[in-house]
Amino acid sequence: MSAVIPATTAAKANAPARQRPGVRSKAPTLRHERTFKAQGARYLAGVDEVGRGALAGPVSVGIAVVDLHSQKPLAGVRDSKLLSPAERERLEPLVRRWSVASAVGHASAREIDELGIIAALRLAGTRAWQDILAAGVSPDVVLLDGSHNWLSPAGQPSLFDAPPTDFACLAPVHTKIKADMQCLSVAAASVIAKVERDQQMRGLHSEYPDFGWDINKGYATANHRDALRAAGATPYHRVSWNLLGGEL
Template sequence: MTGKAPTLRYERSFLAEGHRFLAGCDEVGRGALAGPVTVGLVVIDLASAKGLRGVRDSKLLRAPEREALVPRIQRWAAAYGVGHATAAEIDAVGLMAALRFAGNRAWAEATREVRPDAVILDGNHNWLAPVPQGSLFDDVETLEVSCDAPVHTRIKADLQCLSVAAASVLAKVERDRLMVGFAQEYPGYGWEINKGYATASHRAAIDGLGPSSEHRRTWRLGSAVAEPGMPAVESGG
């Protein structure tokens, strides 16, 4: 385990604004070639929340460490949720809209228990509850429950904010489990190891086997030179 431990310092600053329940939110799978994009959301009670030893951004932890933290995070949180958007949805609506779908599915799950007063979202772009833009999403999906709390974006929140780091762990563990299951259904791509990310061996497997139904078909998948207009692939998460 490396890196300075995240704290509740930033979260507790929301007490001055009269907030009690605060959600940390983070995504994983953004840069993968296959599988869903997954969003975790962890709600804490600012009136009683304590620190939680061992939690870091999921990328800084080994798989056994993440797995061991899941039940501890679930007991620690006032509420939590994990949501997914499939590869087919990413192809249909684009990555940002798919992140919104996944995030609001996590929101719907968490708010069965507690409704957060505000959300801290890792990064600098509010894909969770963007300013309404007419019918941009209307023809794609109508979400029964959508985040209507104020969203505060914060760069490197997964490294600094304990609730966001905890959300990243829940999302990472659940997505990894999905990819291990998909690996049994679609053998040969190495998803039990690469979890759908753009490793050289994964690209080579796509060259040989072709894409599966869990691949993001609108992305550059194999090892061939990208065609004009094909989306770039991000790393991490």
């Protein structure tokens, strides 16, 4: 598997909206989530991932469950990419208290290398789902950012899929492109996933400070790749990926 992430793309992904001219977004709402009430759903799980395109560190999946009968909006929440680090840190505990239940699951760089990114996303999402169930909440429906359902168990497991689990997400999963920008439950999930993953990357930075993970969070910045050229990959790098963008 090969993934080449331009440094400029990675830098933009980590920059808050005010540093990216032209970014405009309306506040996400629960309008789309509430359409599922007509299907008899009460508890909806908004799901989003972070770290998919990084060269190092885990891929992380956040879940924020809302009660479609009584949930009120939460001011200030946006897709995590549109918030500054300080804004995300301020909002994270608010999102946790606002949600009926919330969780973040992770799959390590080694698991990404062994399973592939889609199966690793499913593994991280299943770990978060297990925590939701352990909290005594069983969502009726899932709203997943994007166009591909990587959360449900694979119908035809391949050699690269994670082992099946009794705690896999069996609720109906609905995908929506740009759900993280339009749907409050998914935006909330993105905030808690981003904050928790960033905290992990700052911890890993203390082990390998030359890579600048406290700043780039494992994405492919120029400084990150310079450190890779000088020191080589660490145990936290996704070594099955093309880490140097064609230079290896």
